[in-house]
Amino acid sequence: MNHRLDGADAPYWQGLEQGHLLLPRCAHCARWLWPAGHRCASCGGIGMVWEERPLRATLYSWTRTWHRFGFTENLDLPYVSIVVELDDCSVRLMGRMDDPTPDNPRIGEALVGRIGETVVGEDRIPTVIWSRAA
Template sequence: MTADTVVRDLPWGPAADGLDREYWDGLLAGELRLQRCGNCARWIWGPQWICATCHTFDPGWEAVEAVGTVYSWARSHTPFIAELADRLPYVTVLVELPGADNRRVLGILTGDDTDVQIGEQVVGHIELDEGATWPLLRWRRREGTQS
């Protein structure tokens, strides 16, 4: 960070209760981390204090390969948060992760976002916006899968 860089108060990062801190720390470390129950091995997303399947408290966090399939998508022409105003229109994708028992995570599709198809393969990448404290998981089409 240069002396001219201003840290902005952006609307993402760990929740005050600390429940999702491992997710954000994982992104800082270059990993996508999701919860997984140590008792029944069920993948959990969004973060929870307790496993909904076996009711074990304090599920652990594991790195997951950030590759998946577009389950759903939407093109936004309205900046729902001011930080996205200069990126209009943008495509949000709901991505199914085969490496995490098909748990689904959201993210912005970067690069070519024309003619997005459900079932298309995408690869996650982690980006740190200028002035941001916490990076974001974003998605790109996997080469050779565009229509």
């Protein structure tokens, strides 16, 4: 069973599989909620509305990985894992950089994303892959 399809964040994973970034917003106070849950931490409301967001963000944090560890066999070394802050809703998401150059990423730089996948063992996980904005 695919556990990505039965939790509070199931619409996020389903959206990625269909090529869209969907994020939850409280139906009562309109605050963005991430990670996804069943109740709003701000107002206590129950009921989430999932909205599509553009794949534009600012780099918040990053790390470059040079060595193999479990389930990374399908990633080219080195690779860069990042945390971004989406431009229009201040939600922070994890992802990875596409074809990192020898130049280090810069905190605060503009990024654009695309939806791809990361292969972990035999599991294909939809992933947001980020690149430097042109």
